[in-house]
Structure formats: structure tokens, C-alpha cells
Amino acid sequence: MSVSQTLTWQERIREQLQKGRAGAIGLLQEWVREASVQGQEAGIQQKIANHLVEMGLEVDVWEMTGDELEKLEKHAYFVSPRTEFSGSPNVVGVWKGTGGGRSLILNGHVDVVPEGERKQWTQEPFSGEIVDGKLYGRGVTDMKGGNLASLLAIQTLQQLGVRLKGDVIFQSVVEEESGGAGTLSTILRGYKADAALIPEPTNLKIFPKQQGSMWFRLFIRGRSAHGGTRYEGVSAIEKSMTVIRQIQRLEQERNQRMSDPLYAKLPIPIPINLGVIQGGKWPSSVSDLVTMEGRMGVAPGEEMEMAKIEMQAALQKLTEEDEWFVDHPVELEWYGARWVPGEVAMDHPLLARLQELYPSVFGEAAIIEASPWGTDGGLLTKLADTPSIIIGPGVTQVAHYPDEYIVLDDIFACAELFALTLIEWCELAD
Amino acid sequence: MSVSQTLTWQERIREQLQKGRAGAIGLLQEWVREASVQGQEAGIQQKIANHLVEMGLEVDVWEMTGDELEKLEKHAYFVSPRTEFSGSPNVVGVWKGTGGGRSLILNGHVDVVPEGERKQWTQEPFSGEIVDGKLYGRGVTDMKGGNLASLLAIQTLQQLGVRLKGDVIFQSVVEEESGGAGTLSTILRGYKADAALIPEPTNLKIFPKQQGSMWFRLFIRGRSAHGGTRYEGVSAIEKSMTVIRQIQRLEQERNQRMSDPLYAKLPIPIPINLGVIQGGKWPSSVSDLVTMEGRMGVAPGEEMEMAKIEMQAALQKLTEEDEWFVDHPVELEWYGARWVPGEVAMDHPLLARLQELYPSVFGEAAIIEASPWGTDGGLLTKLADTPSIIIGPGVTQVAHYPDEYIVLDDIFACAELFALTLIEWCELAD
Numbered sequence: 001m002s003v004s005q006t007l008t009w010q011e012r013i014r015e016q017l018q019k020g021r022a023g024a025i026g027l028l029q030e031w032v033r034e035a036s037v038q039g040q041e042a043g044i045q046q047k048i049a050n051h052l053v054e055m056g057l058e059v060d061v062w063e064m065t066g067d068e069l070e071k072l073e074k075h076a077y078f079v080s081p082r083t084e085f086s087g088s089p090n091v092v093g094v095w096k097g098t099g100g101g102r103s104l105i106l107n108g109h110v111d112v113v114p115e116g117e118r119k120q121w122t123q124e125p126f127s128g129e130i131v132d133g134k135l136y137g138r139g140v141t142d143m144k145g146g147n148l149a150s151l152l153a154i155q156t157l158q159q160l161g162v163r164l165k166g167d168v169i170f171q172s173v174v175e176e177e178s179g180g181a182g183t184l185s186t187i188l189r190g191y192k193a194d195a196a197l198i199p200e201p202t203n204l205k206i207f208p209k210q211q212g213s214m215w216f217r218l219f220i221r222g223r224s225a226h227g228g229t230r231y232e233g234v235s236a237i238e239k240s241m242t243v244i245r246q247i248q249r250l251e252q253e254r255n256q257r258m259s260d261p262l263y264a265k266l267p268i269p270i271p272i273n274l275g276v277i278q279g280g281k282w283p284s285s286v287s288d289l290v291t292m293e294g295r296m297g298v299a300p301g302e303e304m305e306m307a308k309i310e311m312q313a314a315l316q317k318l319t320e321e322d323e324w325f326v327d328h329p330v331e332l333e334w335y336g337a338r339w340v341p342g343e344v345a346m347d348h349p350l351l352a353r354l355q356e357l358y359p360s361v362f363g364e365a366a367i368i369e370a371s372p373w374g375t376d377g378g379l380l381t382k383l384a385d386t387p388s389i390i391i392g393p394g395v396t397q398v399a400h401y402p403d404e405y406i407v408l409d410d411i412f413a414c415a416e417l418f419a420l421t422l423i424e425w426c427e428l429a430d
Numbered sequence: 431m432s433v434s435q436t437l438t439w440q441e442r443i444r445e446q447l448q449k450g451r452a453g454a455i456g457l458l459q460e461w462v463r464e465a466s467v468q469g470q471e472a473g474i475q476q477k478i479a480n481h482l483v484e485m486g487l488e489v490d491v492w493e494m495t496g497d498e499l500e501k502l503e504k505h506a507y508f509v510s511p512r513t514e515f516s517g518s519p520n521v522v523g524v525w526k527g528t529g530g531g532r533s534l535i536l537n538g539h540v541d542v543v544p545e546g547e548r549k550q551w552t553q554e555p556f557s558g559e560i561v562d563g564k565l566y567g568r569g570v571t572d573m574k575g576g577n578l579a580s581l582l583a584i585q586t587l588q589q590l591g592v593r594l595k596g597d598v599i600f601q602s603v604v605e606e607e608s609g610g611a612g613t614l615s616t617i618l619r620g621y622k623a624d625a626a627l628i629p630e631p632t633n634l635k636i637f638p639k640q641q642g643s644m645w646f647r648l649f650i651r652g653r654s655a656h657g658g659t660r661y662e663g664v665s666a667i668e669k670s671m672t673v674i675r676q677i678q679r680l681e682q683e684r685n686q687r688m689s690d691p692l693y694a695k696l697p698i699p700i701p702i703n704l705g706v707i708q709g710g711k712w713p714s715s716v717s718d719l720v721t722m723e724g725r726m727g728v729a730p731g732e733e734m735e736m737a738k739i740e741m742q743a744a745l746q747k748l749t750e751e752d753e754w755f756v757d758h759p760v761e762l763e764w765y766g767a768r769w770v771p772g773e774v775a776m777d778h779p780l781l782a783r784l785q786e787l788y789p790s791v792f793g794e795a796a797i798i799e800a801s802p803w804g805t806d807g808g809l810l811t812k813l814a815d816t817p818s819i820i821i822g823p824g825v826t827q828v829a830h831y832p833d834e835y836i837v838l839d840d841i842f843a844c845a846e847l848f849a850l851t852l853i854e855w856c857e858l859a860d
Contacts, residue, residue, distance in 0.1 A: 230703045
């Protein structure tokens with residue numbers, strides 16, 4: 001079927017989405033009110049599973065415990081700060097096709113990062129308040145609004161009586177924010193497809209490439225002393241300042257090398273973020289240890305191991321600046337989350353379809369860029385042979401921010417694009 | 431009685447101390463093995479109370495709870511990070527004099543700071559191991575060894591059949607390391623004397639003046655963002671580096687003004703120590719808040735309120751360096767511990783007695799300096815009209831350090847000095 005034929009469906013899809021708009025927004029509010037930070041995902045997953053059952057999908061709900069956990073933990077790509085996942089189920093719903101068409105995974109995560117300092121929010125972080133067409137709440141942009149777009153795409157086609165040849169696999173996973181153990185578990189369970197869409201918050205841009213990233217921890221040593229004679233100790237807090245400057249230099253060096261035109265508009269294509277600092281136990285003691293935790297961006301074509309070596313080398317070079325580090329080297333640990341970088345070929349047919357359909361929905365050409373962050377798409381592309389493209393209605397700038405919000409209209413537009421893409425990719429049944 | 435008459439006692443005191451040496455060291459080991467960090471002081475206090483009872487002193491053991499706590503918390507000089515003190519009793523033992531002589535308080539604390547990182551210790555922190563005449567352990571220098579010297583001074587005189595005219599008041603308090611609530615409670619309970627000795631770790635120097643200090647907390651704001659687009663946020667960790675540099679400048683300015691000759695040998699007479707830093711919650715988020723906790727030294731003659739104003743002004747000047755601080759000023763909070771600075775007159779008779787007796791014990795003149803840290807002596811001097819002098823056998827350099835130790839010989843020499851001082855100050859009964 002040609003794209004022009006598909007477009008005859010467009011009006012009907014849009015109309016159907018409008019009919020269901022109020023109900024869909026109510027659903028999103030319910031999802032936001034489930035404050036699904038790490039470990040608290042059971043409530044929203046139950047709601048989603050129930051909804052998928054009502055839609056008539058084949059629904060699979062499982063916790064990563066027992067045998068599942070054992071397999072998971074043995075996998076080379078398993079990373080998580082958690083050792084225990086009970087109470088954090090994954091949910092997959094399959095809309096079986098009639099056979100013969102290409103399959104598509106619609107993958108999204110329900111875990112959200114903590115809300116940060118309440119004071120910086122003008123709305124309650126988990127209220128789902130709507131102001132001027134924007135729905136506010138932690139996780140609404142990253143990425144419950146995107147998940148809703150995926151769900152609406154399937155539901156709308158069903159309501160219009162459409163049957164597709166290929167399978168559509170809706171995945172609602174946990175643990176994306178700490179490295180993808182949820183999606184890895186779907187892969188180990190056998191889920192794969194001919195391609196995947198992941199509606200992470202891209203401002204409706206299309207990301208065929210995505211930055212990888214790894215979490216690290218630094219241990220910076222000092223020597224304790226009484227604060228009243230602090231000159232007799234060595235402050236790990238002061239030494240940390242030297243380490244932070246060195247990390248800033250490393251970030252600069254790595255980014256000067258980035259020549260991929262898809263990153264041209266990003267001020268820092270592969271940032272190194274120092275997100276957590278903690279040191280000292282007593283105000284009147286000199287701190288003997290500071291721990292910092294951060295995230296190192298990895299370029300799409302870069303080997304993660306090479307990036308690790310570069311970080312280690314930069315820390316070793318600290319001795320040139322301060323002799324203290326000769327006998328007290330900064331310890332580096334790679335821990336917790338890791339997102340595999342990923343890319344699909346620039347001539348991939350799913351990318352072509354999205355680019356063709358995009359103007360009919362949005363009235364302008366799609367912007368193609370590289371993702372500034374990792375997503376579960378890296379795992380799907382690399383391990384499940386499922387090339388993954390990232391595009392979603394969320395607002396990049398407010399992901400992980402106070403006053404996170406999403407523009408409601410964008411969710412429905414994205415759902416329209418996804419529904420049209422499903423028809424194109426999976427094909428209408430005869 | 432003249433000093434020369436007192437010295438006829440010296441040989442007998444020294445001999446008696448030698449006889450009891452093994453038992454005294456065993457007692458100190460027991461005290462060190464009671465890991466009496468904040469909230470864990472009940473065990474050692476029970477041991478001390480029992481010992482004082484055996485010595486025949488009038489023993490007073492109380493917890494700062496109920497009415498005691500109510501009175502305490504209302505007092506202008508009460509500070510503590512705790513709101514609850516049950517399980518942390520104070521102990522006072524009074525060796526009543528026959529009347530007519532001057533009284534003396536021997537004050538010392540049993541709370542110890544946390545041991546810090548275990549790795550930096552070559553000995554177990556609470557083992558009380560003895561190597562080459564040094565006893566190791568957290569709190570042995572600050573200040574259980576000093577407390578032992580006080581106890582031995584009384585015990586030795588008792589064993590020699592001495593009776594004194596003035597009362598000797600042995601105080602074993604909690605909460606010195608966080609601002610003196612223990613000693614404040616002794617004062618509210620009515621304990622005072624004509625003077626006090628506090629055997630904090632001075633390397634056997636005599637400190638007639640002592641630095642005060644105050645704890646403060648700083649809140650440094652950033653703006654959260656996803657680590658992958660960290661340039662869209664403002665890192666509170668990076669802003670903290672600017673704040674740390676400003677505090678370093680303030681410390682420098684304040685110390686350039688210090689002209690008291692008693693501080694001439696200290697590299698930084700009144701340091702500002704930033705002891706604790708904590709910020710961010712997630713490695714891949716830009717941190718929106720860093721909290722730092724520190725200790726600001728206050729000169730003996732300085733008004734604490736003036737020092738506070740100076741700190742506030744320094745933080746306000748941050749706007750000149752970085753516009754961020756205009757709309758996001760660093761918040762300053764004075765909290766937790768505070769040690770009142772203190773000084774006794776340079777011609778105080780207790781100071782004169784100590785200086786006269788010192789050479790007979792140590793074979794050299796006493797070194798008179800100003801204390802680089804606050805002690806409970808500030809409270810005793812200011813609130814209980816009890817001029818307090820600090821001198822003790824502990825090793826200043828290892829207080830609050832890994833491998834804290836004390837030289838055992840110094841404890842016994844200090845006990846000898848204290849016993850002689852008791853005879854001089856409180857006078858032998860007829």
C-alpha cells in the first residue's frame with residue numbers, strides 16, 4: 001500500500017482520537033498520580049495491564065524474580081542498582097496480526113526519576129494538574145505521555161475496526177532510568193520484532209541514533225583531622241574540587257572530537273554529568289572521603305570500554321596537578337545503570353516511513369537528530385535484532401526537571417503518526 | 431602552703447601512680463572499648479559511675495530527659511543536633527572537702543566522634559591496642575585519657591590518705607562534641623566551682639584561652655535537568671565550588687586580623703572547616719541542591735554574633751562573582767553545636783599554680799598557648815563563673831583522626847600534675 005492510500009485513514013484516525021480525548025487524558029492523570037519512582041511501579045503496571053486486557057491484547061505480566069532474575073543477572077548487559085525487583089512487574093500486550101506483515105514493538109518505561117526539591121515545583125509533582133493545555137507531573141514527559149500515544153495508536157485502530165498483518169507489541173517496562181533491566185527482561189523472555197518505536201521525550205524530533213551512557217562512582221580520599229586544626233588534615237571536599245575540574249576538562253576534550261552532523265545543534269553532545277556528591281560525617285572534622293556519582297555519555301559509534309579507559313586515564317593525570325593523588329589515587333567504579341549506544345541505518349525503511357508520514361500530521365518536515373541520552377533502544381537494537389527509533393511527544397527540556405509537563409495536543413498528534421505508521425509498517429489485513 | 435612544701439608529696443604521688451599503673455591502663459582500655467559515639471555513651475558512663483562509687487565519692491547520674499530537658503532546651507546557650515538524650519547520662523562525682531578550701535571542677539567528656547573510614551586505621555578503632563607505649567583507639571586522646579588523668583589524681587590522693595579542704599568535682603559529661611549540652615546540664619543542676627581544669631588533648635600545653643566555634647549549614651541551589659542535556663540545568667555541585675572558594679577567602683581575611691600572640695604558632699588560628707557535603711539524588715540528573723555543613727572558629731575576644739554577620743556578608747558577595755546567586759542566594763543556617771569562646775586572665779592564680787608546678791613534673795617550662803578549638807570551658811567560664819583552663823595528655827594532632835592514640839606515660843605525668851595542683855588549690859586539710 002502506498003503512503004497516499006494510508007492517508008485516507010488519517011481523517012478517521014484523527015476524529016476517533018478526538019472522540020476519546022477526555023477519557024485518554026483522564027487515563028494519563030491516573031498514571032501520573034501513580035508516583036512510580038523506582039520500586040513503586042506496581043500500581044501503574046496493574047492499571048496498564050487491566051487496560052490492555054480490556055483492549056483484547058494477549059497480556060503478559062511478570063516480575064523479575066526467581067528464575068527470571070537468575071537469567072537476568074547472569075547477562076552481560078544486566079545492570080541495576082537493585083538486586084531485588086519484586087513489586088516492579090513488566091507488562092507486555094501483544095496485538096496479534098493476521099500474519100505476513102512486519103511486526104513492531106512500541107516500548108516505553110513507567111519508572112520515573114525522583115521529583116527533586118518540592119519547592120522548585122509550582123504544581124504538586126504527582127497531581128496531574130492541567131493548566132493551559134499542559135499536563136504537569138513527574139514522569140508525564142519522561143515518558144507516560146509517550147506511552148499513552150502508543151496505547152492510543154493501537155486502541156484507535158481497533159476502534160476503527162482495523163486488522164493488521166504484523167504483530168504490534170506494546171511494552172510497558174520498569175528500570176529504564178537505571179539501565180534497562182526491564183527491557184532486557186523482555187528480550188530474554190523472547191520478545192523481538194522487525195523494528196521498534198520508543199516514544200521518549202524528543203520534542204517530536206526523530207532520533208535514529210542515540211547516545212549511550214554509563215554510571216560511575218568516584219572515591220576521593222582526604223585525611224581526617226579536627227576542624228579546629230584543619231591544616232593538619234587534608235580535606236577530601238577540597239580535593240574533590242580538583243577532581244571536578246578534571247572531569248570538566250575530559251568532557252571538553254571528548255566533545256571537541258564529536259563531528260556527527262546529527263549532534264551539531266547540541267551544546268555538549270556527550271556530556272559527563274556529576275549528579276551526586278557526598279562526603280564527610282561531621283561538621284567539625286576534616287572529611288576523609290568524598291563519593292561522587294555521575295553519568296558519562298558515550299557516542300553512538302563509540303566502544304563503551306574505550307570511554308572507560310579514557311576516564312581512568314584522566315583521573316590518573318590528576319597526579320600531574322597535585323601530588324596528593326600519587327599516594328591517594330581517585331578510585332573509579334562503573335556501577336548501576338548503563339545504556340548501550342545505538343543507531344539504525346539512515347536508509348532504514350521505518351525511518352523512511354516516519355519521514356514520509358510526518359508532514360501530513362505536523363505540517364512540516366521531521367527534524368532528524370541524535371539522541372542526547374540513552375534509551376532502551378540500544379538494547380533492542382543490539383541484543384534483539386530490533387532496530388529502534390526514538391520519537392515521542394514529551395518535552396526534552398523538562399525531563400528530570402521540576403515542573404515537568406507535556407503538551408496534550410502533542411500526545412494526540414503523535415498517536416496519529418503512530419497509528420498511520422502501524423498501518424504502513426504492519427500492513428492492513430486483507 | 432608553699433609550692434616547695436607541696437613538692438614533698440611529689441615522690442609519694444608518683445610512686446602510688448606507678449603501683450596502680452597496670453590497673454589504670456586496663457580501665458582506659460575498657461573505656462575505649464565502649465565505642466561511645468553520640469547516643470552510645472550509657473555503657474562507659476555506667477562504668478565510670480560504678481568506679482566513682484567505689485572511690486566513695488557522692489555520685490550523681492542523670493539523663494537529660496523530662497524536666498531536665500525542658501529547662502535545658504529553653505536555655506539560650508543550649509545547642510544540639512539531638513532532641514532526645516535518653517540513654518546518654520551525665521555523671522558527676524563529688525569528693526567533698528573538709529571545708530574552707532577552694533573548689534575545683536575536673537571536667538571531661540566521654541562522647542567521641544565517629545571513627546571515619548576503617549581502612550585508614552592500622553588498628554581496630556575501638557580495640558584499645560597498646561603498641562610501643564601508645565594506646566590506640568577513637569576517643570582515647572579526645573579525651574578518655576585526659577579523664578583518666580583526672581580520676582587518677584583524686585584516687586591517688588585518696589590512696590595516700592590525703593584529705594582536702596575544698597571540694598573536687600569530677601564531671602563525666604556527654605555532648606561535648608556537639609556543643610556542650612552535657613556540661614550545660616551540670617551547670618543548670620547547680621554545679622560550679624572556684625575554677626576548672628579540662629584535660630582536652632593539648633599535648634600537655636596550657637590553654638588559658640580557647641577558640642569558640644559554631645556549626646553552620648549552607649544550602650546551594652541549582653536547577654535540575656537530565657544529565658544527557660545537562661547544559662539545560664544548573665549544577666548545584668558546580669556552584670558549590672564557587673561557594674567553597676568564597677569560604678576559603680573569608681577564612682583568610684579573618685585570620686589575617688588575628689594578632690593575639692598566643693596564636694602565633696598556629697597556621698590558621700580560627701579556621702572555617704567545611705566538613706560535610708551532600709548533594710544530588712541521581713547520577714544522571716543535574717543536582718538542584720547541595721547542602722554543606724561546617725564549623726566556624728571564633729576568636730576568644732570575638733562576639734559570636736559578629737562572626738555570623740561576617741559569614742552572611744561573604745555569602746551575599748557571591749553575587750559579584752556569579753549572577754546565578756542573585757536569584758538563588760545561598761541560604762545560611764546556624765544549627766547544632768556551638769562552643770562559646772573563653773579566656774581566663776593571664777594572672778589567674780590557677781594558671782600561676784600550674785606554671786609553677788609544671789617544671790617539677792615535666793622538667794621544662796609549660797608552653798602557654800590559645801586553644802585551636804572550643805571546649806566546655808567556655809560554658810563553665812561564662813555561665814557558671816568557673817574560670818576554666820585546658821591542659822591534658824592527649825595528642826592534639828590525632829584528635830578526630832584515624833589511628834588516634836595517646837602516650838601512656840603522659841597520662842600518668844598529667845595525673846601527677848593534677849594531684850599536686852589539687853593539693854595547692856584545694857589545700858590539705860589540717
